[in-house]
Amino acid sequence: MFPCFYILPEYPHSMIPMVDLKTQYAQLKDEIDAGLQEALSQCAFVMGPNVQAFEKEAAEYLAVKHAIGVANGTEALHLALLAAGIGEGDEVITPAFTFIATAEAIRYVGAKPVFVDIDAKTFNVTPETITRAITDQTRAVMPVHLFGQPCNMAGIQAVCDLHGLKLIEDCAQSFGASINGKQTGSLGLAAGFSFFPSKNLGAYGDGGLVTTNSDEIAQQVRMLRNHGSEVRYYHDIIGYNSRLDELQAVILRVKLKRIEQFNQARRHAAHHYCELMADLPLETPYEDGIGVHVYHQYTLLTDQRDAIMAALQKAHIGCAIYYPVPLHQQKVFADYCAGLSLPVTESVASRCLSLPIFPELNEEQIRKIVSVIRQAIHA
Numbered sequence: 001m002f003p004c005f006y007i008l009p010e011y012p013h014s015m016i017p018m019v020d021l022k023t024q025y026a027q028l029k030d031e032i033d034a035g036l037q038e039a040l041s042q043c044a045f046v047m048g049p050n051v052q053a054f055e056k057e058a059a060e061y062l063a064v065k066h067a068i069g070v071a072n073g074t075e076a077l078h079l080a081l082l083a084a085g086i087g088e089g090d091e092v093i094t095p096a097f098t099f100i101a102t103a104e105a106i107r108y109v110g111a112k113p114v115f116v117d118i119d120a121k122t123f124n125v126t127p128e129t130i131t132r133a134i135t136d137q138t139r140a141v142m143p144v145h146l147f148g149q150p151c152n153m154a155g156i157q158a159v160c161d162l163h164g165l166k167l168i169e170d171c172a173q174s175f176g177a178s179i180n181g182k183q184t185g186s187l188g189l190a191a192g193f194s195f196f197p198s199k200n201l202g203a204y205g206d207g208g209l210v211t212t213n214s215d216e217i218a219q220q221v222r223m224l225r226n227h228g229s230e231v232r233y234y235h236d237i238i239g240y241n242s243r244l245d246e247l248q249a250v251i252l253r254v255k256l257k258r259i260e261q262f263n264q265a266r267r268h269a270a271h272h273y274c275e276l277m278a279d280l281p282l283e284t285p286y287e288d289g290i291g292v293h294v295y296h297q298y299t300l301l302t303d304q305r306d307a308i309m310a311a312l313q314k315a316h317i318g319c320a321i322y323y324p325v326p327l328h329q330q331k332v333f334a335d336y337c338a339g340l341s342l343p344v345t346e347s348v349a350s351r352c353l354s355l356p357i358f359p360e361l362n363e364e365q366i367r368k369i370v371s372v373i374r375q376a377i378h379a
C-alpha cells in the first residue's frame with residue numbers, strides 16, 4: 001500500500017520510482033552531511049539556530065512577514081485554523097479531492113469540512129463551487145493548490161471578501177508555485193506547508209510551516225506550537241508540542257537554496273511528458289496560464305487506467321492514484337456526506353493516474369515511461 005519512498009528499498013537499476021530521493025541525496029550529500037555534523041556538535045536540538053535561520057530564509061523566499069516552523073503539514077493547517085479563530089460550529093469550505101489531512105485539520109478545531117466540487121481541468125476548487133456551498137455557518141475557505149497548480153486566488157479572495165470569510169491556503173503541494181510573481185502561501189490570511197519527504201521542498205522526516213502577514217496570527221501560532229508559551233514556563237493558552245525539528249531545518253535550508261531549480265526541472269519534465277503524449281487518447285495535465293504550476297504531481301486522466309497501471313508495474317515503473325476515494329465518500333464523513341454528489345470530483349477520481357515526477361527525472365526515463373504507456377494503450 002505504501003509508496004516506496006517511505007522505506008527506500010533497494011530497487012533494480014531499471015526501476016523508475018514515483019520520487020527518487022536517493023539520486024537527490026547523492027547530489028546534496030556533502031552539504032547536508034556537513035550541516036548535520038555541525039548541528040550535532042552544537043547540540044541545540046530544539047528550536048536551534050537552523051530552525052530560526054530557515055524561518056527567516058523561507059519568509060524571504062515566500063515574501064511573507066512571518067514563517068513559523070511546525071511539526072508537519074497537518075499541524076500547520078491545524079494551528080493556522082486555531083490561530084484564525086475557527087472552531088466549534090463553524091463550517092470551512094474545502095475540496096473533497098485532496099489528501100485527508102486538509103479535512104482532519106478542520107475537524108481538529110471542532111469545525112465541519114464542507115466539501116465542494118472542482119474544475120475538471122485544473123482539479124482545483126473554484127469561486128463558483130465555493131459560492132454555492134456558503135451558509136450562515138461558513139467562516140472560512142481552505143483551498144488546496146492541488147498537485148502544485150495555484151487555485152484562482154483572485155476569484156476566491158473576492159468571494160471571501162464578499163461574504164466575510166477567512167482564507168487559509170493548503171500549500172502542502174505548492175511550495176514555490178506563484179501567481180503574478182506572488183507565492184502561494186502569501187495570498188490569504190494564513191497558509192500551511194508540508195515538508196514530508198516527497199513534497200517539492202521535502203525534509204528527511206516530517207516538517208511543516210505556517211506563513212502569514214498577520215502579526216496576531218503569527219504570535220498565536222508561535223505560542224500554539226510551543227505549549228502555549230512565549231516566555232519559557234509561562235503558559236497563556238493550551239498549546240501543543242508541534243515544533244520543526246532542528247535537523248530537518250538543516251536539510252530544508254540546503255534544499256531551499258535550490259527550490260527554483262528543482263521546480264524548474266519538474267516543469268521541464270512535465271512539459272516533456274506532455275509533448276511525447278500529445279497524440280495519445282488521454283488527457284495530459286492542463287495549465288491555466290494564471291499561475292505557475294510546480295508539478296508536485298504529474299496527473300493524467302484516462303479511461304484505460306487499469307491497463308496503463310498494469311503495464312507500468314510490470315516494467316518496474318512507479319505510478320499512483322491520487323486520490324482514489326474523494327473525502328465525501330470516505331467512511332469517516334459518511335454521517336453527513338452520505339447523499340452528497342460531487343460529479344466532477346467523482347469522475348476525476350475514477351480516471352486519474354499520477355506518473356513519476358521529480359527534479360532528477362531524465363529524458364531517457366521519460367521516453368521509457370511514455371513508450372510503456374503507448375504500448376499499453378494500443379495493446
Ligand SMILES: *Cc1c(COP(=O)(O)O)cnc(C)c1O
Pocket residue numbers: 072073074075098099101102144170172173193194195196206207208
Ligand atoms: C501532504 C499533505 C498534507 C499534510 O502534510 P503532512 O506533512 O504529511 O502532515 C496536507 N494537505 C495536503 C494537500 C497534502 O498533500
